[in-house]
Amino acid sequence: MSDCEHIWKMTNIEFGFIAFEKCSHCQAVRTHFTVDEESGDEYREGDCLWSRVENAQSFRFDLQCTKCNLAVKYHDLMGLLYCTSCMEDCEVEKIQKECAARKTWILVAFGFLPAKKDKPFPPHKLEILTDYFNQRRDTTRSRMKIVSHDLIEKFSLCKGEFIHDRGMLSLEVPEERKPLL
Amino acid sequence: MTTQDLIEKIGLKALSKFDPREVDGVFVSDMLSDVMAGAQSGNLWVTVQVHKSIVPAANLVDVSAVVVTGGKEVPKDTVELATKHDIAILATDMASFELVGKLYNLGLVAK
Ligand SMILES: [Zn+2]
Numbered sequence: 001m002s003d004c005e006h007i008w009k010m011t012n013i014e015f016g017f018i019a020f021e022k023c024s025h026c027q028a029v030r031t032h033f034t035v036d037e038e039s040g041d042e043y044r045e046g047d048c049l050w051s052r053v054e055n056a057q058s059f060r061f062d063l064q065c066t067k068c069n070l071a072v073k074y075h076d077l078m079g080l081l082y083c084t085s086c087m088e089d090c091e092v093e094k095i096q097k098e099c100a101a102r103k104t105w106i107l108v109a110f111g112f113l114p115a116k117k118d119k120p121f122p123p124h125k126l127e128i129l130t131d132y133f134n135q136r137r138d139t140t141r142s143r144m145k146i147v148s149h150d151l152i153e154k155f156s157l158c159k160g161e162f163i164h165d166r167g168m169l170s171l172e173v174p175e176e177r178k179p180l181l
Numbered sequence: 182m183t184t185q186d187l188i189e190k191i192g193l194k195a196l197s198k199f200d201p202r203e204v205d206g207v208f209v210s211d212m213l214s215d216v217m218a219g220a221q222s223g224n225l226w227v228t229v230q231v232h233k234s235i236v237p238a239a240n241l242v243d244v245s246a247v248v249v250t251g252g253k254e255v256p257k258d259t260v261e262l263a264t265k266h267d268i269a270i271l272a273t274d275m276a277s278f279e280l281v282g283k284l285y286n287l288g289l290v291a292k
């Protein structure tokens with residue numbers, strides 16, 4: 001175990017797209033990162049018929065300690081979602097309410113879909129990501145806290161929104177996002 | 182220079198409620214991913230984006246204020262979310278280019 005008190009910086013920034021695909025056969029949704037704006041042609045895979053439903057502009061990155069050079073890859077992070085308080089009884093909404101009193105703001109880290117309830121985003125990486133955003137901010141005003149997607153009890157009903165450039169190039173106000181799954 | 186100084190010197194409209202703070206540098210972009218990857222704490226973020234996602238993005242990277250240019254109308258839900266998070270949303274009829282020129286003349290540069 002290193003006893004370095006890590007100071008993180010963002011490195012190896014790579015801009016690209018989060019491709020959202022949906023199967024018209026079983027209605028499943030899955031996502032992946034790509035650097036090319038691929039076409040949305042339908043394709044078959046077993047019984048599934050996948051087609052592109054959305055391309056959101058995004059980026060991926062690593063965090064690296066400026067003191068000991070330890071590097072942590074975030075290629076498994078699809079994006080950060082902000083809770084729109086859509087469900088009273090959602091764990092994220094409860095934490096959000098509690099933290100708002102301490103001026104701590106919550107974002108939800110999502111791995112690539114399909115997200116599994118029993119597979120949280122790795123806790124040590126959430127901690128590092130939280131540290132990174134707090135180290136670079138004026139924490140006398142407020143703090144950030146990044147939590148894992150598995151806290152959202154009902155993905156299918158969640159109306160939280162990703163901080164992605166989705167449909168933003170048109171400069172139109174996008175409509176409220178429909179539930180993910 | 183503070184957000185309050187800028188509002189007075191350039192004639193920006195304050196849309197949300199916020200505590201004034203120090204402005205340190207300027208970041209110009211209409212892409213959230215750019216801002217998340219590149220903006221520094223204290224930067225003034227100049228954009229034409231008005232969707233409410235600008236608020237969590239601005240909050241995440243701790244910019245000092247968002248200035249919406251080109252006279253674009255900012256939806257009520259964006260302003261409300263900003264007030265809730267103590268994020269300054271300022272607005273101007275000037276185009277980004279013209280505003281950036283004025284900021285530059287006031288001594289604000291990219292940080
Ligand atoms: Zn270190």
Ligand SMILES: [Zn+2]
Pocket residue numbers: 023024025026027028047048049
């Ligand atoms: Zn299927």
